[in-house]
Amino acid sequence: MSLNSIFQYFVPKDKKVFFPLFEQASSNVVGMATILVEAVNSTNTASREEMFKQIDKLENKGDELTHQIYLELGKNFITPFDREDIHALATAIDDVADYIHGAANRMNLYKVEGPNEHIKKLSELILQASVDLEKAIKELKDLRNVRNIADSCIRINSIENQADYVFDRAVADLFLYEKDAITLIKYKEIYAALETATDMCEDAANVMESILVKNA
Known part of the structure; x- marks a missing residue:
């Protein structure tokens, strides 16, 4: 047991x-991903724009939660696990x-009509990874169900690999079939933002795996 793990037993419950x-923060991300999937599958432009606005509000809420974590990190001498891991996990979730938010904002600003199957698939993968991220984070408080955390992290890594494949296929299709340069740039930026969201889920999973190793 690490020294930091021993210290946490002496931290008052209300300080945790x-x-x-x-x-x-992780629940907020699931909320954003859920709305994103609904938005890209909607055929109503006005409804899709309203959903993008909801994502914008939730992103602001996420910023506030991240800022609060950073504040608490500065105020608390003893932390449940390494300070660097707390900072890295908060940053990855953010x-x-x-x-x-960036992908939704681009779709809204670029006036993308009827998101294609690549966008829908990448959005679904983000939601799957976000759900597993939330599951793993809920197990962090006592580290009793290490296997559950590890399994979620493995699934997130697998989802990220799937997102890489979908992204590569999507970009390849753009170069093969899209003749308008402006449209090509628009879609490539949207694909990149969506795929990077899964990369950030993997980053969060990597931090949690590091926490598991340090507290083994």
């Missing part, structure tokens, strides 16, 4: 504020939210 904040 990081876990609820992480859980709220990055997932940022890239979901």
Whole structure:
């Protein structure tokens, strides 16, 4: 057992504020990903724009939660696990939210009509990875179900690999079939933002795996 793990037993329960904040942040990301999937599958332009606005509001909420984690990190001498891991995990979760928001914002600003199957598939993969991210984070508070955390991290890694394949196929199709240069650039930027969101989920999973190793 690490020295930091021993210290956490002496931290008053009301001082353990990081876990609820992480859980709220991951739940917020699931909310954003859920709305994203609904938006890209909607055939109503007005409804899709309204959903993009909801994503924008949730991204702001995520920023506030991340800022709160950073504040608590500065105020608390003893932390449940390494300070660097707390910072890295908070940053990775915030990055997932940022890239979901970035993709939605680009679709809205670029006036993308009827998102294609590549966008729909990447959005679905983001949601799957976000759900597993939330599951793993909920298990962090006591580290009793290490296997559950590890399994979620493995699934996130697998989902990220699937997203890489979908992204490569999507870009290849653009270069093969899209003749309009402006449209090509628009879609490539959207694909990149969506795929990077899964990369950030993998980053968060890597941090959690590091936490597991350090507390083994």
